[in-house]
Amino acid sequence: MSAINFPNPRTHEFAEWVAIGEYYYNARDIISFGGSLTTENLRNAYRRGIFPWHIDGFPLPWFCPQKRAILEFSELHIPKSLRKEWRKTDFTFTIDRDFRRVVENCAQAKRSDGGGTWITENFIESYVRFHESGAAHSVEVWDSSGALVGGLYGVDAGGVFCGESMFHRRSNASKFALLFLIEHLQQLGATWIDIQVMTPQFEILGAKEIERGEFLDKLAQTQTENFKLF
Numbered sequence: 001m002s003a004i005n006f007p008n009p010r011t012h013e014f015a016e017w018v019a020i021g022e023y024y025y026n027a028r029d030i031i032s033f034g035g036s037l038t039t040e041n042l043r044n045a046y047r048r049g050i051f052p053w054h055i056d057g058f059p060l061p062w063f064c065p066q067k068r069a070i071l072e073f074s075e076l077h078i079p080k081s082l083r084k085e086w087r088k089t090d091f092t093f094t095i096d097r098d099f100r101r102v103v104e105n106c107a108q109a110k111r112s113d114g115g116g117t118w119i120t121e122n123f124i125e126s127y128v129r130f131h132e133s134g135a136a137h138s139v140e141v142w143d144s145s146g147a148l149v150g151g152l153y154g155v156d157a158g159g160v161f162c163g164e165s166m167f168h169r170r171s172n173a174s175k176f177a178l179l180f181l182i183e184h185l186q187q188l189g190a191t192w193i194d195i196q197v198m199t200p201q202f203e204i205l206g207a208k209e210i211e212r213g214e215f216l217d218k219l220a221q222t223q224t225e226n227f228k229l230f
Contacts, residue, residue, distance in 0.1 A: 002035075009216060030061045031064050040128065051164075075183075075206040082175060091143060103153055103165075105167045136154070150173025150174045159228075161185060
């Protein structure tokens with residue numbers, strides 16, 4: 001399988017909209033189509049601020065959105081009720097204990113927009129291999145009986161954690177996974193995470209959108225600082 005020669009996200013020239021089935025997507029958020037989810041392609045993509053999302057019936061799109069959502073730890077806002085629950089939770093948190101199960105649970109989670117998952121079987125197997133290479137990581141949330149009740153996974157893009165997906169089986173479990181991850185990353189010197197696209201849940205927590213160019217500059221600068229996240 002050949003490596004993808006990704007275009008420069010700063011200068012790509014796709015048309016503004018593309019029709020995929022009955023939906024229209026902003027094609028200026030997409031910088032490439034097709035190729036395989038090899039570990040090499042995934043590593044090269046994330047290092048350049050690019051990530052893949054499967055869309056049924058279409059060659060694999062690789063995204064670098066014009067508006068990128070990030071969460072600066074200095075701007076993190078934890079609602080009072082969530083902070084109270086976070087302080088008294090009896091959940092146990094781990095990192096990379098069961099990456100595959102976290103991704104499989106994320107694939108089964110219902111989306112707020114009612115759409116299907118982009119986490120196909122091919123994505124699961126590809127990201128498991130990516131995890132085995134040391135680039136993708138998970139946070140697991142366990143209840144007192146040892147059941148997996150929440151978690152998240154994402155990619156280390158060279159000192160920046162790029163969040164992919166999260167799930168919960170118990171109230172607040174995915175939010176707690178995120179708070180645990182942020183505490184872990186802060187201890188290692190990190191100051192922000194990439195959350196790709198804005199969601200209401202992250203907006204409440206203080207996430208913001210920045211322009212693509214600003215994001216790419218921020219990513220490149222952070223990569224020079226050589227943070228070891230895991």
